[in-house]
Amino acid sequence: xxxxxxxxxxxxxxxxxxxxxxxxxxxxxxxxxxxxxxxxxxxxxxxxxxxxxxxxxxxxxxxxxxxxxxxxxxxxxxxxxxxxxxxxxxxxxxxxxxxxxxxxxxxxxxxxxxxxxxxxxxxxxxxxxxxxxxxxxxxxxxxxxxxxxxxxxxxxxxxxxxxxxxxxxxxxxxxxxxxxxxxxxxxxxxxxxxxxxxxxxxxxxxxxxxxxxxxxxxxxxxxxxxxxxxxxxxxxxxxxxxxxxxxxxxxxxxxxxxxxxxxxxxxxxx
Amino acid sequence: xxxxxxxxxxxxxxxxxxxxxxxxxxxxxxxxxxxxxxxxxxxxxxxxxxxxxxxxxxxxxxxxxxxxxxxxxxxxxxxxxxxxxxxxxxxxxxxxxxxxxxxxxxxxxxxxxxxxxxxxxxxxxxxxxxxxxxxxxxxxxxxxxxxxxxxxxxxxxxxxxxxxxxxxxxxxxxxxxxxxxxxxxxxxxxxxxxxxxxxxxxxxxxxxxxxxxxxxxxxxxxxxxxxxxxxxxxxxxxxxxxxxxxxxxxxxxxxxxxxxxxxxxxxxxxxxxxxxxxx
Numbered sequence: 001x002x003x004x005x006x007x008x009x010x011x012x013x014x015x016x017x018x019x020x021x022x023x024x025x026x027x028x029x030x031x032x033x034x035x036x037x038x039x040x041x042x043x044x045x046x047x048x049x050x051x052x053x054x055x056x057x058x059x060x061x062x063x064x065x066x067x068x069x070x071x072x073x074x075x076x077x078x079x080x081x082x083x084x085x086x087x088x089x090x091x092x093x094x095x096x097x098x099x100x101x102x103x104x105x106x107x108x109x110x111x112x113x114x115x116x117x118x119x120x121x122x123x124x125x126x127x128x129x130x131x132x133x134x135x136x137x138x139x140x141x142x143x144x145x146x147x148x149x150x151x152x153x154x155x156x157x158x159x160x161x162x163x164x165x166x167x168x169x170x171x172x173x174x175x176x177x178x179x180x181x182x183x184x185x186x187x188x189x190x191x192x193x194x195x196x197x198x199x200x201x202x203x204x205x206x207x208x209x210x211x212x213x214x215x216x217x218x219x220x221x222x223x224x225x226x227x228x229x230x231x232x233x234x235x236x237x238x239x240x241x242x243x244x245x246x247x248x249x250x251x252x253x254x255x256x257x258x259x260x261x262x263x264x265x266x267x268x269x270x
Numbered sequence: 271x272x273x274x275x276x277x278x279x280x281x282x283x284x285x286x287x288x289x290x291x292x293x294x295x296x297x298x299x300x301x302x303x304x305x306x307x308x309x310x311x312x313x314x315x316x317x318x319x320x321x322x323x324x325x326x327x328x329x330x331x332x333x334x335x336x337x338x339x340x341x342x343x344x345x346x347x348x349x350x351x352x353x354x355x356x357x358x359x360x361x362x363x364x365x366x367x368x369x370x371x372x373x374x375x376x377x378x379x380x381x382x383x384x385x386x387x388x389x390x391x392x393x394x395x396x397x398x399x400x401x402x403x404x405x406x407x408x409x410x411x412x413x414x415x416x417x418x419x420x421x422x423x424x425x426x427x428x429x430x431x432x433x434x435x436x437x438x439x440x441x442x443x444x445x446x447x448x449x450x451x452x453x454x455x456x457x458x459x460x461x462x463x464x465x466x467x468x469x470x471x472x473x474x475x476x477x478x479x480x481x482x483x484x485x486x487x488x489x490x491x492x493x494x495x496x497x498x499x500x501x502x503x504x505x506x507x508x509x510x511x512x513x514x515x516x517x518x519x520x521x522x523x524x525x526x527x528x529x530x531x532x533x534x535x536x537x538x539x540x541x542x543x544x545x546x547x548x549x
Contacts, residue, residue, distance in 0.1 A: 167361060167365045168367060170353065170361075170365070171359070171367070172378070173334075173335070173354075174333055174353045174354065174355065174357060174359045175355055175379035175382060175426065175427070176354065176355035176379050176382040176430065177378075181382060189369040190369070192369070
């Protein structure tokens with residue numbers, strides 16, 4: 001990633017982060033004060049220290065104090081699987097359809113109106129229907145993720161394909177490319193920056209809809225952890241679950257960018 | 271078919287082009303009117319004209335990006351119907367693929383033609399050297415200057431050994447020094463591998479430095495006003511450019527261009543084209 005901000009003078013890592021660290025430090029300070037003896041009780045908001053211990057235990061099982069000790073990996077794996085399947089479904093349908101709609105007038109006229117109409121139903125609105133169709137659990141979750149991820153991927157891919165410069169297509173034609181090779185060697189790479197932003201938005205949404213799906217009642221997954229903890233009144237586990245999802249979301253975004261960077265789409269065999 | 275008999279490799283015959291007027295009343299807007307033009311095999315012909323006279327439209331028709339309303343274009347005795355690698359185009363704008371390196375841009379046409387890996391490697395290297403870009407083969411277009419990009423653009427069409435090279439004001443966006451060196455490069459390349467070139471420009475000096483045959487176009491609707499032969503010695507150095515002969519041809523061209531509407535005269539005093547084209 002390139003750094004587009006103008007930097008006056010060189011600073012160390014602390015110097016760069018310095019300003020950004022002030023707000024979190026203040027927040028943690030206020031949090032510590034409010035949970036001090038005589039403040040908020042444990043069942044409303046645990047102290048920073050207690051939460052840190054629970055987080056550590058959730059990951060590494062050092063306390064052996066509850067069923068949540070060391071449970072992170074099992075739940076994270078279950079959730080990641082659902083996100084991966086739903087997201088890949090959305091990408092495999094969204095990218096080709098979007099690119100085709102953005103570059104072929106007839107495809108756009110055929111599908112775009114319908115897709116835009118379906119898009120105006122909010123993602124959560126699909127929950128009741130999904131529960132009727134797929135029951136409670138993994139299938140519903142994957143369906144919701146795929147549904148939510150499809151639209152940003154489709155819209156961005158179509159937008160990217162639409163804005164591929166005509167002169168690139170003309171150049172490819174006069175260098176001997178046919179329509180299909182122009183699709184794979186000009187439209188796909190030309191639209192790629194836009195496709196990538198669609199994929200990133202979709203992946204972010206995937207984690208949101210993962211939680212929604214898992215709240216409906218599945219035995220494992222981070223959403224299920226949060227929901228169970230709420231019923232058991234364990235606020236610390238709720239917060240640890242939220243942190244875990246944020247962590248995985250961020251991690252999967254980096255992973256996506258890494259994989260796309262390694263992909264061969266920008267290479268010609270020369 | 272008079273033009274076809276003159277040993278022309280590229281023949282533009284009675285080409286007219288009109289667009290539907292954007293006012294939506296179905297009126298036709300004539301852009302080109304009965305254009306006739308011929309470029310002999312191995313000749314570098316220039317097309318000069320005021321901006322908006324339809325030069326680029328004509329080149330797009332030859333390239334196959336647009337179809338003429340009437341008339342036809344022949345390249346190597348084949349009628350043009352659509353773009354193809356037998357006619358290489360160098361555009362005015364940067365038209366390189368930014369996601370490919372210099373080498374990959376140059377190899378693009380060879381890959382499409384299904385050449386072997388070794389041949390592509392060898393040819394790409396040779397043409398990188400031809401346009402003087404050794405050491406830049408793994409650079410991306412964004413890392414190159416405007417002049418270097420046009421070198422790549424030239425190499426990536428020459429490598430396909432096209433029948434004709436079409437150049438649409440390729441050096442217009444460059445600074446004066448770079449433009450001069452690109453003109454030299456083009457002449458050098460043209461000297462080593464004689465190409466049939468149709469070169470569009472609005473710059474009279476450029477046309478005189480490059481070409482032995484200059485077609486002057488007029489606007490509204492565009493047609494060939496006159497065909498001028500340039501019999502000046504090569505290379506056309508600063509000394510040649512100061513000779514009375516050179517200045518006489520230049521004066522003639524400038525006068526023609528002024529008549530052609532470069533000064534923005536009202537339409538009715540723009541001269542009409544000879545009825546039978548440039549014959």
